[in-house]
Structure formats: structure tokens, C-alpha cells
Amino acid sequence: MIKIFELLKDIQVTNDFIKDVINNNGYNSIILDYYKRLEEEEHIDLTNKINSIDDCNSIWTLDKYELQKIKDFKKTNLCKDKFCNNCKKVKQASRLSQFVPQLKKLEEEFDLFHVTLTVPNVEGHDYNKLIKTIKTMFKSYRKLNHYLMDIESIKDISFKKYFYVGSIRSLEVTYKNDSYHPHLHCIFAMKKGLKLSKRFKNTYSYSKKNGTRSFSSFEILIQKIWRLTNEGKKVTKKSIDDLEIGYSCSVDKIEDEHYFEVFKYMTKSNSDDEEDFMSYDNFKVLYYSLKSVRQIQGYGILYNLKEKENYEEEVDYLYNKIIDELKEKELPIEVMEAPEDLLKQNDYLIISRKKVFSYLRQL
DNA sequence: GGAAATCTGCCCACGCAAAT
DNA sequence: ATTTGCGTGGGCAGATTTCC
Numbered sequence: 001m002i003k004i005f006e007l008l009k010d011i012q013v014t015n016d017f018i019k020d021v022i023n024n025n026g027y028n029s030i031i032l033d034y035y036k037r038l039e040e041e042e043h044i045d046l047t048n049k050i051n052s053i054d055d056c057n058s059i060w061t062l063d064k065y066e067l068q069k070i071k072d073f074k075k076t077n078l079c080k081d082k083f084c085n086n087c088k089k090v091k092q093a094s095r096l097s098q099f100v101p102q103l104k105k106l107e108e109e110f111d112l113f114h115v116t117l118t119v120p121n122v123e124g125h126d127y128n129k130l131i132k133t134i135k136t137m138f139k140s141y142r143k144l145n146h147y148l149m150d151i152e153s154i155k156d157i158s159f160k161k162y163f164y165v166g167s168i169r170s171l172e173v174t175y176k177n178d179s180y181h182p183h184l185h186c187i188f189a190m191k192k193g194l195k196l197s198k199r200f201k202n203t204y205s206y207s208k209k210n211g212t213r214s215f216s217s218f219e220i221l222i223q224k225i226w227r228l229t230n231e232g233k234k235v236t237k238k239s240i241d242d243l244e245i246g247y248s249c250s251v252d253k254i255e256d257e258h259y260f261e262v263f264k265y266m267t268k269s270n271s272d273d274e275e276d277f278m279s280y281d282n283f284k285v286l287y288y289s290l291k292s293v294r295q296i297q298g299y300g301i302l303y304n305l306k307e308k309e310n311y312e313e314e315v316d317y318l319y320n321k322i323i324d325e326l327k328e329k330e331l332p333i334e335v336m337e338a339p340e341d342l343l344k345q346n347d348y349l350i351i352s353r354k355k356v357f358s359y360l361r362q363l
Numbered sequence: 364g365g366a367a368a369t370c371t372g373c374c375c376a377c378g379c380a381a382a383t
Numbered sequence: 384a385t386t387t388g389c390g391t392g393g394g395c396a397g398a399t400t401t402c403c
């Protein structure tokens with residue numbers, strides 16, 4: 001059981017982590033200003049929103065185990081705003097725990113593929129254009145899914161050989177100045193052992209980032225259908241054949257045991273480089289174009305996915321083990337109750353129930 | 364031109380995500 | 384915790400294209 005003890009190093013809530021949380025409250029104050037400005041400019045009521053962001057992380061809840069000298073950092077009150085970095089991370093973690101078990105199960109029967117679908121950048125801070133683009137993308141994806149599932153068909157083109165049974169799509173919008181780049185990261189579940197031989201080169205084969213690459217006929221097909229549907233054109237064998245180039249899309253097999261990495265990647269926050277400096281214009285465009293938009297959506301057998309199991313007991317069991325072990329080692333463990341105090345307590349170990357749980361699941 | 368093929372739009376109830 | 388509303392699968396009707 002020594003192993004469980006060793007885990008504690010990794011699941012420890014470090015002082016750096018707490019500093020991050022506090023820093024983020026600073027970052028949130030910029031967001032807060034943006035919301036206030038938006039409220040004034042647009043004459044809309046955002047009081048609830050503003051209050052909850054203001055309150056984000058202001059109250060921390062802990063489980064206190066006096067005997068074991070552990071305070072379990074259970075949760076804080078969160079604003080759940082899509083621009084809040086803390087809440088973004090929390091959401092990702094919960095999604096991960098929600099989807100991974102189902103993907104894992106699916107992997108027994110199907111191979112999983114990481115699919116990226118892009119459209120041309122949307123230029124300018126006109127959010128109506130971006131809203132329209134995203135709507136079209138979702139509609140096109142539904143259509144693509146219908147084709148793959150054989151609910152709708154294209155004459156003389158069959159997808160049966162791929163045994164596509166469903167997928168998940170995740171919307172990401174990155175941006176640089178006033179150029180927005182919406183795209184979908186997806187996971188397709190298809191036939192186990194499916195070989196997609198990559199034999200074709202086109203203009204998307206050459207990129208600064210990835211060097212050169214070839215595409216499979218499946219990828220070429222997806223690229224073209226994706227372009228036709230997004231441009232509102234009819235999808236037929238002829239229109240596909242006549243189209244010389246589609247939109248940039250890729251389909252890559254997810255290697256064993258890395259599927260959850262892909263999922264992490266899928267849902268990671270937008271535009272890492274820009275994160276520390278989002279302009280008000282960017283904020284406004286993203287606010288309107290992502291409002292009420294579902295970032296993640298399942299299709300086919302992945303439609304209606306949700307967490308079914310209850311892990312509470314499992315966590316309790318693991319937790320007790322850890323606590324026993326700590327007692328045995330007679331380790332000096334203690335924590336404090338509020339962020340400011342936590343920062344002063346350099347030698348204390350704070351562990352998080354949530355973290356224990358998610359960490360152990362990955363082993 | 365007319366029939367057959369098949370594509371598109373629209374509707375529904377439902378279940379979950381987002382909002383409050 | 385509860386309400387609101389988005390987006391699905393599935394199915395049908397009507398539009399559009401294809402083929403003779």
C-alpha cells in the first residue's frame with residue numbers, strides 16, 4: 001500500500017495552486033470590468049452574472065478530519081462563467097470523469113478516431129457572422145453524422161464499411177486580433193481494426209507546424225462533404241467529384257490508452273497564447289457567439305451520454321486507506337481554512353477528494 | 364415531359380446543458 | 384434546485400434532381 005502513499009505527492013494541493021486561484025481572481029476582475037462595460041453599452045442586465053463572478057472562490061468548503069489532521073479541500077463556490085479560468089478547469093475535469101468511462105467501454109468494441117473539422121477564419125468583430133458560422137457548422141455536423149449513420153444517404157457513396165456508430169464533437173474558437181477561428185474537435189467511433197491508408201496529398205498536406213502529411217480517401221471525402229455542407233451546397237457524388245479541394249479536416253486513429261489525452265485536448269481552453277490578454281472586442285464577440293451554445297454534443301450511440309455510476313463509496317474507501325496510511329507514518333499534516341491562511345502554511349499537506357478520485361481513476 | 368430517386372426542411376417529444 | 388431552451392433521432396412531405 002506504499003503506492004497510495006506515494007500518490008499523495010501528486011494529488012497534493014500545492015501552494016502554487018492556491019496562488020493560481022488567487023491570481024485568477026485578479027484575472028476575473030478584468031472579465032468583471034468587461035461585463036460591466038457590456039452591461040452599460042448594450043443596456044442589458046448582467047447583475048446576476050457580475051455578482052457570481054465577483055463571488056467566485058470567495059467561500060471555501062472543507063472536510064475536517066481532526067484526528068487524521070487532514071482538511072479536505074472539497075469545493076469552493078464557483079461562478080461557472082465560461083470566461084473564468086478556474087471554472088473552465090473544473091468543467092473540464094468533470095467532463096473528463098463523465099466521458100472517459102464511456103469512451104473506455106466503447107474502445108472494447110470500436111476504434112476511436114480524433115477528427116478535426118475546420119472552416120475558413122471569420123474576419124472582423126462582427127459577432128453575427130461568427131454566430132452564423134457556428135450555427136452552420138452544427139447543422140453541417142448533424143448532416144455529416146446522418147450520412148455516416150446512414151440516416152440520409154448520398155447516391156453511389158456508402159459509409160457502411162466504416163461501421164461508424166457515433167461521435168462527440170467539441171467546439172473551440174481561437175482568435176488572433178480580429179480573426180476568429182472556429183473549429184470542431186471530434187471523436188468518431190468506427191470499426192475496430194479499420195485501416196485508413198494515407199495516400200493522397202493536397203494543399204493541406206503542407207503546414208509549418210506538422211510538416212507534410214498525406215490523407216486517406218476517407219479524409220478527402222470528409223473534407224469535401226464538410227465544405228459542401230458548410231457552403232450550403234448540395235452533396236452528391238457529382239458535386240463531391242467536381243470539387244477539387246474541401247476544407248481542412250483530419251482523421252487520426254487514437255492510439256490505445258491515449259484516448260483520454262485526446263479528450264483533454266479536445267476540451268482544452270481556447271487560445272492559450274492570448275489567454276492573458278483578451279481584448280474587450282474579443283470578449284464581446286465570444287460572449288454573444290458562445291451564448292447558449294453547447295460546446296459538447298454527442299451523436300449516435302454517444303447521444304445522451306451521462307454519468308451513471310456513483311463513485312462516492314469508492315472514494316470513501318480509497319480515502320480511508322490513505323488516512324490510515326498517514327496515521328501510520330505519523331506525518332505532520334494539517335491545513336488551514338481560507339486561501340490567505342493556506343498560503344502561509346508551507347509545510348502542510350492539503351489533499352482534495354476530487355483530486356484523489358480523478359488521479360486514481362487514471363491508474 | 365414524367366416518373367423515380369433522393370435531397371431538404373420541418374415537426375415532434377425528449378433529455379440534457381445552460382441559465383437563473 | 385428549478386426553469387428554459389437547444390439539438391437530437393426519426394419520420395414524413397414536398398422540392399429538386401436525375402434518368403429515360
